[in-house]
Amino acid sequence: MVNWNEECDVLVVGSGGGGVTGAYTAAREGLDVILVEATDKFGGTTAYSGGGGVWFPCNPVLERAGTDDTIEDALEYYHAVVGDRTPRELQDTYVRGGAPLIAYLEQDEILKFEMLPWPDYFGKAPKARLDGQRHTMPSPLPISEVGDLHELVRGPLDFDRLGAPLPEYLIGGRALIGRFLKAMEKYPNAKLHLNTALVELVVEDGAVVGGIVERDGERVAIHARKGVLLAAGGFEGNDEMRQKYGVPGEARDTMGPWGNLGKAHQAGIAVGADTDLMGEAWWSPGMTHPDGRSAFALWFTAGIFVNQDGQRFVNESAAYDRIGRDIIAQMEAGQATLPYWMIYDDKDGERPPVNATNVSMVETEKYVDAGLWHTADTLEELAAKIGVPAENLVATVERFNSFVGTGVDPDFGRGDEAYDRAFSGGEPPLVTIEQGPFHAAAFGISDLGTKGGLRTDTAARVLDTSGKPIAGLYAAGNTMAAPSGTVYPGGGNPIGTSMLFSHLAAMDMAGK
Numbered sequence: 001m002v003n004w005n006e007e008c009d010v011l012v013v014g015s016g017g018g019g020v021t022g023a024y025t026a027a028r029e030g031l032d033v034i035l036v037e038a039t040d041k042f043g044g045t046t047a048y049s050g051g052g053g054v055w056f057p058c059n060p061v062l063e064r065a066g067t068d069d070t071i072e073d074a075l076e077y078y079h080a081v082v083g084d085r086t087p088r089e090l091q092d093t094y095v096r097g098g099a100p101l102i103a104y105l106e107q108d109e110i111l112k113f114e115m116l117p118w119p120d121y122f123g124k125a126p127k128a129r130l131d132g133q134r135h136t137m138p139s140p141l142p143i144s145e146v147g148d149l150h151e152l153v154r155g156p157l158d159f160d161r162l163g164a165p166l167p168e169y170l171i172g173g174r175a176l177i178g179r180f181l182k183a184m185e186k187y188p189n190a191k192l193h194l195n196t197a198l199v200e201l202v203v204e205d206g207a208v209v210g211g212i213v214e215r216d217g218e219r220v221a222i223h224a225r226k227g228v229l230l231a232a233g234g235f236e237g238n239d240e241m242r243q244k245y246g247v248p249g250e251a252r253d254t255m256g257p258w259g260n261l262g263k264a265h266q267a268g269i270a271v272g273a274d275t276d277l278m279g280e281a282w283w284s285p286g287m288t289h290p291d292g293r294s295a296f297a298l299w300f301t302a303g304i305f306v307n308q309d310g311q312r313f314v315n316e317s318a319a320y321d322r323i324g325r326d327i328i329a330q331m332e333a334g335q336a337t338l339p340y341w342m343i344y345d346d347k348d349g350e351r352p353p354v355n356a357t358n359v360s361m362v363e364t365e366k367y368v369d370a371g372l373w374h375t376a377d378t379l380e381e382l383a384a385k386i387g388v389p390a391e392n393l394v395a396t397v398e399r400f401n402s403f404v405g406t407g408v409d410p411d412f413g414r415g416d417e418a419y420d421r422a423f424s425g426g427e428p429p430l431v432t433i434e435q436g437p438f439h440a441a442a443f444g445i446s447d448l449g450t451k452g453g454l455r456t457d458t459a460a461r462v463l464d465t466s467g468k469p470i471a472g473l474y475a476a477g478n479t480m481a482a483p484s485g486t487v488y489p490g491g492g493n494p495i496g497t498s499m500l501f502s503h504l505a506a507m508d509m510a511g512k
Contacts, residue, residue, distance in 0.1 A: 002202055004210065004223040008034040008191075010509055011211055011224035013198045013264050014232035016044025017052075017173065018477035018498030020180035021105075022229045025506035027190035028108075034222055035190070036213050038197035039259035042177055043154035044233045045449050045478070046495055048255055049173030050358065053116055053137040054496035055489065056098025057129075060106060061113045061136045071096055073127040074134060078489055080125045085485030086276075093458040094483045097500045102136065104503070110183040112139040118491040121319035123417030130418035135492050138176040140169045149181050152194070154257060157359050161291075164360070173495065196220075197259075201228060201267045207471035208271060226509040227472040229460070231502050234450030234478035235262025236281060245278035245452065248328050249445045253286050253294040255358065256449040264479045268454045271473065274465045276481035277452035282494055283324025286446030287357055288339060290366040294444030296320070299355035299423045302431035303344035304400055305443065307336045310388035311396050315412040316342075317420040317429040321488035324445060331445075339372075339442035341386050343397065345435040350375060352441040353431075355423065372442040382438045397433050404430045448494060451482040460505035474505035 009031035012023045020042070023035040037044075046052065057074035058067065078095050079088070105111040117132025143150040143166075150166070153174050158164035170178040184190045196215040201208050210223040235241040236254040238261045254260075269275065285305075286294025298320050307313045313336055314326045330336035344353050350364055350373070367373040376382035379397055383390035403409045407428040415421055415428030423429065454462045454475040461469040462480075477498025484493055 002210070002221050005220045006034060006222045008032045008222060008224055009226040010034070010506065011036070011222050011228045013211070013228065013230050014044055014477070014479070015042040015177070015192070016231065016233055016477060016498060017046035017176055017495040018231035018502035019044065020177060020184070021499040022231055022476065022502030022506045023190055023192070024180050024184055025503045026509060027184060027187035029506065029510035029512065031189065031226060031506070031510055033190045035192045036196035036198065037192070037194050038232070038263070039154070039257060040194055041154035042152050042181060042192070042194065043174065045256045045260065046173040046498070047154035047177050048157050048257065049495060050356070051116055051118070051137050051491065052171075052173035052176045052495065053118060053135050053492035054098060054499060055134055055492035056102055056136055056496055057095060057134045059099040059102035059136055061102060061115055062133055065115045065133070067133040069129060069133055071099070077120060077125055077127040077129070081122045081487050081489050082483070082485050086481070086483050089458055090456075090483045093504070094497060094500060097504065098496055101500055101503050108183050111179050113137065114139050119418040119422055120490040121322065121419055121488055123419055134490060137172070138179055140171045141175045141178050142169055146170065146178050146182050150178060152181065153177050161359050162362065176495070198232065198263050198267055201271050201473065203271050208473040211267070224472070227474055227505070229502060229505045230264040230268060230454065230473070230475045230479045231477050231498060232264035232479050233260040234281070234453070235265055236260055236447055236450045238262045241265075247279055247281055247450055248331070249281070249447055252292065253444055253446045254449065255296050255446060260449065265453055268462060268473065268475065272464045272470060273462045273473070274455040274467070275453060276455050277485065280452045280482070280486055281450045282321055282448035282488055283328065284320035284446045284448065285323050285327070286444045287352065287354060288372050288442040288444050289359060290362060290370045290372065294446050295357065295359040296446045296448060297354050297357045300353060300429070301355055301423065302347065302353040303342045304396070304433065306341050306343055306388065306393060306396060308388060310383055310390070310392035312400065312411060315409070315414045315420065317414050318417070319419045319488065324447070327445060338444050341388070341440045342443055343382070343393070343433060344439050345433045346437050346439065347435050350439055352439070367441070374440045375437050377437050379438050382440055386440045401432045401434060404432045449478045451478055451484070451494070453478060453480045456480045456501065458504070459508040460501040461508065474508070476501035476505060
C-alpha cells in the first residue's frame with residue numbers, strides 16, 4: 001500500500017488548455033482538485049498559440065454572430081476529411097460537444113470568447129465552411145485584470161526565445177490560460193502546483209487511484225479518489241520517443257514547450273493503456289532562424305518553395321498541416337531534402353514575405369551570417385549560392401510567373417481553396433518573382449506537437465489493449481490519440497479537442 005502525502009478527488013496532469021479546463025470543471029462541480037505542471041509556467045503548448053482558437057461549430061458565440069451553420073453540416077465535413085481512421089463516435093463527440101462546452105463556460109463572467117473567422121482547411125470537402133464561422137477565440141485580457149497571475153503564464157514565444165518584453169495584454173492562448181487561472185481563484189478546492197512532474201501512476205485492484213509526482217527533488221504520492229486526468233501535451237520534445245514511434249523532424253523544431261517529454265504517455269502505457277497515431281503530429285513549414293531552430297510560419301504574401309533540384313514541389317499557400325504533410329511525403333520518397341528554399345524577389349526588400357513567423361525575425365545579418373538567407377543579382381547566381389541547378393530554378397520561376405496573369409496554378413493549385421486566399425484579400429495568392437536582386441530563405445519542418453497518444457472512449461476514459469476502460473484514468477488533448485486522425489480539419493482543433501475531452505473527463509468523474 002502507498003503512503004499518501006496528499007489527497008484529492010481529481011488529479012490533473014498538465015496545464016494547457018485541456019488541463020485548466022478539466023481542473024476548472026472539476027472544481028466548479030464541487031470536487032477537490034490538484035493540478036500539477038512539470039515546468040515553471042502554466043499554459044503548455046496552448047500558451048504559445050497566437051489565436052488560442054477552438055473549432056466548435058454552432059457554439060453560442062457563433063450563434064450570436066448570426067451563423068447559419070448546422071451541426072449536421074459540421075459533422076458531414078468532419079467525417080469527410082477524417083474518414084474512418086478514428087472511431088466515428090469519438091468524432092461525433094468532438095463535433096457535437098464544443099457548443100455545449102462554450103455555453104457552460106460562458107456562465108462564468110471571467111471566461112469570455114469571441115468569433116475569429118478562420119476557414120476550414122479542406123475547402124473542397126462537403127459542407128466546408130469557407131467564411132470561418134466555426135472558429136472561436138478567447139477574448140484578450142489586460143494583465144491589469146489578472147495581477148501577478150500573468151507572470152505565471154508561459155510565453156509568449158518572443159519572450160521565451162528572444163527575451164522580448166512581456167505585452168500588456170494576454171492574447172490568444174495566453175488569454176485562455178489566464179482566464180482559467182483567474183476563474184479558479186474563487187474555488188478553494190482547486191490547488192495548482194508548478195515544477196511538479198508526474199513520475200508514475202498508482203494502481204490498486206486494477207484501478208488508477210493516484211500518482212507519484214516529483215516536487216522540489218522529492219517524491220510526493222497524491223491519492224485521487226475519483227481519477228487522474230492526463231492532459232500533459234505530446235512527446236514532441238523527446239527525440240528518443242520521436243525516433244521510437246517514427247515521428248519525422250526533431251525536438252528542437254517543435255513549437256511545444258520544453259516540458260513536453262511524453263512522461264504522461266509513458267505512465268499510461270506502463271499501466272496497460274493502448275495507443276494510436278503515435279507517429280503523427282500537427283505539422284507546419286518552419287522558417288529556420290539563426291539559433292538553428294525551424295519555427296512554425298504561415299501567411300506567405302509572395303515567394304515559392306523549391307527543393308534541392310530548384311523545382312517547385314508544393315502549394316505554398318495551403319493550410320500549414322497540409323503543406324507539412326506534403327513536404328514530409330516528398331522527403332520520405334527521396335524527392336525533397338532539408339533545407340528547402342523560399343525564393344522571392346526584392347519588391348519588399350531582403351526579408352522573406354512571411355507575415356506570421358510565430359517567432360519574430362531578428363536582424364537580417366544574423367540570417368546571412370548563418371547561411372540561411374542569400375541574395376544575388378540574378379537567379380543563376382542565386383542558384384549557385386543555394387546549391388540548386390541554375391537552369392531548373394530559372395525555368396521554375398519563369399513557369400510560376402506565367403501563372404500570375406491567369407490567376408491559376410495548374411501545377412499545385414495555389415489559390416484554389418478559401419484558406420489559400422485568406423491572406424490575400426480573397427484574390428489568388430500569386431505574385432511574380434521578377435524584380436532583382438533575388439533572395440532565398442531556408443525552411444525546415446516544424447510541428448505544433450505530436451497528436452498520437454492513449455486511446456480513449458467518448459468520456460475520455462483511457463482504454464486498455466483489449467478496448468476496456470482503465471478505471472480511474474482519463475486522457476485529453478495531445479496525450480490522447482486525436483479524434484482527427486491523420487488530418488487537421490480546421491484551426492482550433494488541437495486546443496478544442498484538449499478542452500472538450502478534459503471537460504468530459506471531469507464531468508464523468510463528477511458523476512454527470
